Amino acid sequence: MNAKEVKEILDSAKKNDVFLMEAVWTRFFPASVEIRKLLAQGEIGEVKMVGAEYGVPLFHVPRSDQKDLGGGALLGLGISCLQFISMVYNREKPESIQASGICLETGVDESVAVILQYSKNRMAMFTCSAGVHLHGEAFIAGTNGIMEVLSPMWCPTALVVNEKVTQYPVPEPSLPLNFTYSTGMRYEAEEVRQCLLKGNETSAFCLL
Amino acid sequence: MNAKEVKEILDSAKKNDVFLMEAVWTRFFPASVEIRKLLAQGEIGEVKMVGAEYGVPLFHVPRSDQKDLGGGALLGLGISCLQFISMVYNREKPESIQASGICLETGVDESVAVILQYSKNRMAMFTCSAGVHLHGEAFIAGTNGIMEVLSPMWCPTALVVNEKVTQYPVPEPSLPLNFTYSTGMRYEAEEVRQCLLKGNETSAFCLL
Numbered sequence: 336m337n338a339k340e341v342k343e344i345l346d347s348a349k350k351n352d353v354f355l356m357e358a359v360w361t362r363f364f365p366a367s368v369e370i371r372k373l374l375a376q377g378e379i380g381e382v383k384m385v386g387a388e389y390g391v392p393l394f395h396v397p398r399s400d401q402k403d404l405g406g407g408a409l410l411g412l413g414i415s416c417l418q419f420i421s422m423v424y425n426r427e428k429p430e431s432i433q434a435s436g437i438c439l440e441t442g443v444d445e446s447v448a449v450i451l452q453y454s455k456n457r458m459a460m461f462t463c464s465a466g467v468h469l470h471g472e473a474f475i476a477g478t479n480g481i482m483e484v485l486s487p488m489w490c491p492t493a494l495v496v497n498e499k500v501t502q503y504p505v506p507e508p509s510l511p512l513n514f515t516y517s518t519g520m521r522y523e524a525e526e527v528r529q530c531l532l533k534g535n536e537t538s539a540f541c542l543l
Numbered sequence: 544m545n546a547k548e549v550k551e552i553l554d555s556a557k558k559n560d561v562f563l564m565e566a567v568w569t570r571f572f573p574a575s576v577e578i579r580k581l582l583a584q585g586e587i588g589e590v591k592m593v594g595a596e597y598g599v600p601l602f603h604v605p606r607s608d609q610k611d612l613g614g615g616a617l618l619g620l621g622i623s624c625l626q627f628i629s630m631v632y633n634r635e636k637p638e639s640i641q642a643s644g645i646c647l648e649t650g651v652d653e654s655v656a657v658i659l660q661y662s663k664n665r666m667a668m669f670t671c672s673a674g675v676h677l678h679g680e681a682f683i684a685g686t687n688g689i690m691e692v693l694s695p696m697w698c699p700t701a702l703v704v705n706e707k708v709t710q711y712p713v714p715e716p717s718l719p720l721n722f723t724y725s726t727g728m729r730y731e732a733e734e735v736r737q738c739l740l741k742g743n744e745t746s747a748f749c750l751l
Contacts, residue, residue: 383675384654388594390684433641435658437666446592448658448668450643458645460656462668467591467684470691476598476675483678 336405354531356538359418363522363540366484366491366503367422370475371540373482374423378496380479385423385459387416387488390446390469399465400441407443408436408465415489416461419473420451426542429453437466490516544613562739564746567626571730571748574692574699574711575630578683579748581690582631586704588687593631593667595624595696598654598677607673608649615651616644616673623697624669627681628659634750637661645674698724 348355361367374382389412398404399411429451436447446464453459462469471486485493485500492503505519512518530538556563569575582590597620606612607619637659644655654672661667670677679694693701693708700711713727720726738746 384598384670384672384677386596386670386677390592431643433643433658435639435641435660435666437660437664445664446666448666450641450656450658452643452645456645456653458643458654458656460668460670462592462594464592464684467686468689469592469594469684470682470689474678476672476677478675481676481678 354536356541359541360520360523361418361489363526364491364519366494369494379477379482382475382477383457384476385420387419387473388462388469389415389471390464390467392468393465400439400443402442408463409444409447411465413447413463416463420459423475424453427453487515490519562744564749567749568728568731569697571734572699572727574702577702587685587690590683590685591665592684593628595627595681596670596677597623597679598672598675600676601673608647608651610650616671617652617655619673621655621671624671628667631683632661635661695723698727
């Protein structure tokens with residue numbers, strides 16, 4: 336849950352020569368692949384602003400308000416917004432971060448809003464809440480248009496590029512699912528398989 | 544454009560015993576009246592978060608990048624977001640404001656993102672840009688659901704309350720319009736008429 340722990344995992348993976356990747360399944364959906372392709376092609380011009388929001392009442396789940404169990408809005412939900420912004424800006428580090436939020440008595444965040452400033456006058460912002468429902472949508476605004484990821488942005492199946500909607504349906508499930516679009520897990524699994532076949536130690540699309 | 548100038552206007556109106564109201568036409572659209580009614584009824588429970596965004600490339604208009612002419616994103620566009628938040632929170636003053644943005648060489652803001660904290664653990668945030676297009680939408684998230692104002696939120700004609708869409712069409716124009724939904728100006732004009740008939744010195748829905 337912190338940088339020290341991540342470093343331990345990284346060191347251990349290196350020492351033992353094993354594959355390690357952060358399990359951000361969102362990155363491997365066909366819609367995410369398309370976003371990266373369109374951005375690289377300059378489809379919406381120069382990107383100036385990225386935004387995302389994600390809110391789900393979560394505090395009925397016992398661990399979600401416990402600090403030592405990684406509770407709170409940012410770690411539980413905001414991470415989906417942050418990974419999106421990080422993907423769009425090619426893992427560039429922001430020049431400044433401003434954040435403000437609401438804290439529960441247990442010491443975890445109920446809601447957080449964050450503004451990030453990047454080089455070349457680019458911005459990003461996101462809002463997450465474990466207290467109230469927010470639409471899980473994201474957008475990328477450029478000098479030549481806007482690209483939107485419809486809800487749920489964390490397992491994206493619909494992109495809107497300058498008002499043109501394209502659907503990217505996930506495979507039909509053969510058994511009942513516990514979570515939204517769980518069959519989309521196969522995209523991440525396939526990426527790991529490809530990395531292992533090539534002998535890579537991590538995925539280029541999900542670097543730690 | 545600043546508090547001193549507003550005070551001069553207020554003093555002059557009082558001294559001369561004339562009607563004065565800030566011309567926020569958005570407040571008088573039937574959709575805005577409905578929002579206030581639904582909030583008062585507790586339709587979405589206790590409001591916890593309000594958000595809005597508005598972005599239009601504006602810098603081809605000469606005055607929009609001139610500081611002494613009131614240029615920039617916040618004064619030109621952000622004000623529509625702020626008035627929405629202020630309406631939802633009944634003109635309560637925020638307890639804290641965090642803002643970050645991009646400044647042009649002329650000294651005006653190209654883009655701004657703002658996070659506001661209110662009493663009782665309530666929040667608001669908005670983003671505005673005079674450099675790129677952003678969807679002009681707003682939302683109000685409560686403990687019992689979410690209310691959305693579809694674009695254009697500054698002259699609202701469609702509300703979504705817990706996924707149920709209701710349209711509030713403006714009157715048909717009898718002549719070509721220069722601006723979006725200009726016939727919606729009549730709602731504000733009617734409010735002023737009613738205030739004048741009653742001898743009020745301002746409107747209760749648009750206090751300075």
